[in-house]
Amino acid sequence: MNGLVTYLKNIGDKEDWAEVIHQINKGIVEPIDSGQMDIFKQSNGHVPKERIATFDLHQCKTLAHVICRILYWNEPPIFSINGHLGAIEREPFAFEDEARALSVRTLELLSES
Numbered sequence: 001m002n003g004l005v006t007y008l009k010n011i012g013d014k015e016d017w018a019e020v021i022h023q024i025n026k027g028i029v030e031p032i033d034s035g036q037m038d039i040f041k042q043s044n045g046h047v048p049k050e051r052i053a054t055f056d057l058h059q060c061k062t063l064a065h066v067i068c069r070i071l072y073w074n075e076p077p078i079f080s081i082n083g084h085l086g087a088i089e090r091e092p093f094a095f096e097d098e099a100r101a102l103s104v105r106t107l108e109l110l111s112e113s
Helices: 002-009 017-027 034-042 057-073 096-112
Strands: 078-081 084-087
Touching: 002 017, 002 096, 017 057, 017 096, 034 057, 057 096
Parallel strands: none
Antiparallel strands: 078 084
């Protein structure tokens, strides 16, 4: 997880927050909490940053995983008209607050250990 710590320490203000979520999901090795996963799914991945500030690593991993699944299923569809490929415009990233809060909390937790 040292690679994740280094990555999180180097996050800038103009970061690709979808990539941050993917890195957190990939970098935390703790298992996903299935009970929390259901709660996060019901909230569509939106959790107040004050609550995220109290998370343990299992909850950070679980929320990052839920957001990654939402992002995967919300990929813009590709279509073909008369043999020409096109894509519907991608929606703006809706999880920047959660990504910022998760990156801060995950770094805190990993730095403690």
